[in-house]
Amino acid sequence: MAAPSFWSAASGAVAVGVSCLLWALVQWLARGNLDGYHDMLENYAWAQAWDWGTHKHPPFFAWVVGVWFAVFPQNDFFYHLLSYVNVAVGLWGVWHLAARLGLRTLAPTAVLLLLWCLPYTTLAAKFNANSQLLSLWPWTAALLLASWQERGGRGLAYSVALGLLAGASMLSKYYSGVFLAGFLLPIFLSTEGRQWLRTPRPYLALAVFSLVLAPHLAWVAGHGWITLGYAMEQGSGATQWGYVLRFALAPWLYWLPGWLACVAVFSYQQAQRQGQRFWPLLGRLAWRSWLPTGSSDTLFWLAWAPWALTLGFGIAGVAELSSPWAIPIGFAFSLLWLRNMQIATPEATPAALHALYRAVGPVLAAVALVALALGIGSARTGQGGYYRPSAEAAQVIAQDWAQRHPALTLGWVGGAWAENALLSFYALPKARTLPGLPDSYPALFNPHPAWQQQAGMLLCPRGTLRPDGSQPLPTVCDQQAQQWLLQRGQNATPRLLTAQRQGWRFPHPQTFVYAVFDVLPQPASAHRLP
Structure with a gap:
């Protein structure tokens, strides 16, 4: 049976390309x-x-x-x-x-x-x-x-x-x-x-x-x-x-x-x-x-x-x-x-x-x-997944780091896997994303050997502000980050940053909160824990 006259390899490729x-x-x-x-x-x-x-x-x-x-x-x-x-x-x-x-x-x-x-x-x-x-x-x-x-x-x-x-x-x-x-x-x-x-x-x-x-x-x-x-x-x-x-x-x-x-x-x-x-x-x-x-x-x-x-x-x-x-x-x-x-x-x-x-x-x-209907519905109903400001949060966090540490390049980011990869994907592609803490499971399976000599960050998303405008509660990620930092003699106080999605696609902005913990390079002697 011959191929139908309306079909050719070119027309099929165009149809598939346009569809995709x-x-x-x-x-x-x-x-x-x-x-x-x-x-x-x-x-x-x-x-x-x-x-x-x-x-x-x-x-x-x-x-x-x-x-x-x-x-x-x-x-x-x-x-x-x-x-x-x-x-x-x-x-x-x-x-x-x-x-x-x-x-x-x-x-x-x-x-x-x-x-x-x-x-x-x-x-x-x-x-x-x-x-x-x-x-x-x-x-x-x-x-x-x-x-x-x-x-x-x-x-x-x-x-x-x-x-x-x-x-x-x-x-x-x-x-x-x-x-x-x-x-x-x-x-x-x-x-x-x-x-x-x-x-x-x-x-x-x-x-x-x-x-x-x-x-x-x-x-x-x-x-x-x-x-x-x-x-x-x-x-x-x-x-x-x-x-x-x-x-x-x-x-x-x-x-x-x-x-x-x-x-x-x-x-x-x-x-x-x-x-x-x-x-x-x-x-x-x-x-x-x-x-x-x-x-x-x-x-x-x-x-x-x-x-x-x-x-x-x-x-x-x-x-x-x-x-x-x-x-x-x-x-x-x-x-x-x-x-x-x-x-x-x-x-x-x-x-x-x-x-x-x-x-x-x-x-x-x-x-x-x-x-179009789904997009409008998500925008009007205020769905959290639709309004989550991943790209905007990455820019806010990267700019905040640059202002506070102008002489330090952020080498890695740990914390809440795999949402913590937003920083590398949207803002700092050279910052290596690590699952959780850099010296513990599962980060050890794809280790980043230079993490101790580099400046790093633990990123813990906390969700949206409460209806009364108060901060959301700390997460398990926050608790693990603080405990780990205290064991290493570093500052365990989180820096809370906020981000929103705005523009014609986001008529009802929601404020999301991100806890950031700095991990600064330590002298070689400080790496040896008791």
Whole structure:
């Protein structure tokens, strides 16, 4: 079947680019800040270390953040732009996966349907270990097929690339092991996959994969297996049925808008041509959209294996399933729907693809209107997360430091992880962000050896002023900072600074309070505590 006349690689790239740029603008307008849990600031803080591991996650997604901000300005919009560039790269991988599966005609529509699904739109806004996989998994799957389809030097080159991308996936999140284990099904169940195993190519990919992981494993082994320990803590040993149920429903909840659009449009076009009733046809096609064509259906196994294996681990009590783990699993879902719809309704396929294509503009317009409504709603209701003045507070704190210590460069900032990274991200990029206290867990896993010779700061956000205008109470962060400073013979009195967000987007300013503790360099003799 020839590609529809309305599609070209250029028009598809433009549609994806415009969509991703719009979503970056939407998130900047509607959110007011990066994210409520400071995950994105945490990524940036880890990026400063450029190490082979952290006390929580493998390091690849932090490296991506570091490379990005080595080029682009450090502000919220460009961070959101990184999130959606990551989406665009993943969608490009889906396009190539479609071509490798012989579904090039369906690739553009599959890509646009994913841009109607939550993992590629709202959930993608928070760039972290889960969303990083949106770009890595589709390309890794496409390279698996390229490795077993190509021969000679090209096949070897694709095998090296497969090993590199598989390693990058594991270096982003260990959960990628489930995704890679899922490759065994299409490999062993397809003739091409079994033939591939009788060539050097899979073993070259495995060797490259092992080399990529080796430095990280050495780092983890040298640091008490801390990263693996954090991963193992995600399982309690008992089946958590509530989490299992939520993850079981994830394919339908996260991908519901794109799935419904796909099935509804094909059902309508088929009903129009065959004189069938719409609703019964919709029910039959909705069921059929998820089914395999046979036991060796490579597309089906690529689409469903990560979900099924994860669900199995959850039922067995190996892991306590988290709904955000489902964010990267559906990269092949839209291809599966469209392939099955094309088989079930071949005469309706061209019109259905055209209708879905024509919906791109109205959908993007609706997204813009919803974003505007959300931004207005957050501004009018005075949501704390929207009004939190992270960028403004960083400037206030940096200026206050420069006025009080004009001859001292701030070398590091500890305190409340990971919100304390706001100072480095928005104002002082050369100031190293440390988790908590510089000489205690978990700062010791990515140490800053020069902290004792440098001027530093402990930053403890306290929240907003009380309704009567009085100061909020000290936090646990304040108490730990004061105790630590007193033990070192330094001034433990906090300096309280305030900041607000103002302008047309923030009609009801709220005053946030930040406690700052100076940590001044001490003589070498003072470093030796009794």
